[in-house]
Amino acid sequence: MKKKILIIGQGLAGSFLAWNLLEEGHSILIVDDRHTHCSSLAAAGMVNPITGKRLVLSQRCDELLPFAKNVYQRFETRFNRKFFESKKIIRLFRDAQELSEWDKKSQQPHLTKYYGEKKKAGTWGSLINDQLGSFFIEQGGYCRKLDLLNCLTHYFHETGCLRFQTFHYDNLKILDDHVRWNNQDFSQIIFCEGYLAQNNPWFKWLPFNHAKGEILELTTRNPLPDAVISCGKWCVPFGKNKYMVGSTYSWDHFDCQTSQAGRQKILDAIGEFIHVDFEVVHQLAGVRPILKDLNPALGQHPEYPHVKIFNGLASKGLIWGPFYARQMTDYLINNIPLDAQVNITRFTK
Ligand SMILES: Cc1cc2nc3c(=O)[nH]c(=O)nc-3n(C[C@H](O)[C@H](O)[C@H](O)COP(=O)(O)OP(=O)(O)OC[C@H]3O[C@@H](n4cnc5c(N)ncnc54)[C@H](O)[C@@H]3O)c2cc1C
Incomplete structure (x- = not known):
């Protein structure tokens, strides 16, 4: 049976x-x-299968990527x-531990398609500081x-499915077998509101x-290699002499305002590995929606089955988003169970 579904957040x-x-x-309405x-x-738009100091492969990468x-496509x-x-x-090695991680991981047959060729120090000339060498992470992109x-x-918007307005929780009526908002009935409401789920009366727990x-x-005067450069911080090319660089992490203050301190942190960090003249043309800020166990949060409210959430894409929205959106769709429409690892029942059991 075709459903009418309300989605909060686009x-x-x-x-x-x-x-x-x-x-x-x-039929859907997004607010x-x-x-x-x-x-x-x-x-930034980066799709990077290997992250962190331990050069860890992103979870379920063979499937999700x-x-x-x-x-x-x-x-x-x-x-x-x-x-x-x-x-x-181009992943620059930062210390001996990272070199040893690469030595171990690049030997494992199921990982060779991600852990590419090692390059010796100096390969990238004077523009990039690769004094401990580097290796190619394969299968990624932008x-x-x-x-x-x-x-x-x-x-x-053109198809009448998107309304630009703030959704107020007080205006939602949860009834026995559906929900009502703005005088319209919906079989379900799905909250996809990113970090603001922390204020959601049904999911703030x-x-x-x-x-x-x-x-x-940034724009640079001279082009860097046509590759993402990464070493904790990163530089992503996205047009002629145009790059995104970042990023900062802070866990104590949540808003989407840019700051001078954030800008300086990034400039200091990239100055360590990229030696090129540039101009900052734009600064952006956002809050990554992350759960403590670093897994996404999908599922339904423990008391109100018509109230659901799809959230927690952390720093991996571009790798995880499409796969878990499919899983959420199959769960909503065909009652196919969610993976235990992402189902929010993991926090209630
Ligand atoms: C600096 C930074 C760099 C990143 N880089 C990468 C990267 O390179 N690669 C990658 O894969 N991921 C990256 N991420 C993570 C990625 O951005 C997230 O995983 C993903 O965007 C989360 O998507 P979302 O739809 O859950 O939340 P959001 O994108 O936050 O969307 C939520 C939407 O809901 C709206 N909303 C919330 N409450 C309401 C309400 N009450 N009424 C109406 N609308 C509402 C918000 O305005 C917003 O439009 C980065 C994040 C940050 C902050």
Whole structure:
């Protein structure tokens, strides 16, 4: 049976979910406050399968990464635009431990497709400080998430599925077998509101551990290699002599305001590994919606089955978003159980 579903938030989570539901013929209404509190707008767009000091492969990468790329390809066909750019990632070694992690991991047959060739110090000339050498992270790249979000916003709005306004919790009526908002009945409401879920009366009990982040957009006089450069901080190319660099992490103050301190932190950090003249043209800030156990949060309210959440995409919205939006869709429409690891029942049992 076709459903009428209310979605709060049109970041990556709400957009991917809404798209799936529309494709399956359901009727949706998305309410978004014009991205006033949107992490997806501040994301650098990096799709990086290997992160952290221990060079850890992103969870379920063999499944989630090809899934995401396939979804971006389908959006490209649909909107006749290029969204995903495959790019090598030059990962600079920072210490002996990282070199030893690469030695171990690059030997494992199931990991060789991600842990690419090692390069000796000095490979990247005077523009990049690679004094301990580097290696290529394979299979990653860059998603033009702003273009993608703009296409989706436009599409949802044109088709009457998106309303630009702030959703107020008080205006929601939860009835026995559906919910009512603005004099309209919906079979379900799905909250995809990013970090603001911390204020949601039905979900604020979840153990959030959000992290605010800032990034800078730069133009350089000389081009850097056509690759993402990463060493804790990163530099992502997204046009001729245009780069996104970042990012900061802070756990004590949540808003989407940029700061001078954030800007300086990024400039200090990238000055350590990129030696090129540049100009800062833009600064962005957002709050990554993160759960304490670092897994996404999908599922239904323990008392109100028509009230649901899709959140917690952390720093991985572009790799995780498409896969978990599919899982949320199958759960909503076909009652297919969610993975225990992402189901919010893990916090109530
Ligand atoms: C600095 C930074 C860099 C990042 N870089 C990357 C990266 O390179 N790669 C990557 O994969 N991920 C990255 N991320 C993480 C990524 O941004 C998130 O995983 C993802 O965007 C979360 O999407 P979301 O839809 O859950 O939340 P959001 O994008 O925050 O969307 C929530 C939406 O809901 C709206 N909303 C909330 N409450 C209401 C309300 N009451 N009424 C109406 N609307 C409401 C908000 O305004 C917003 O539009 C980065 C994050 C930050 C902050």
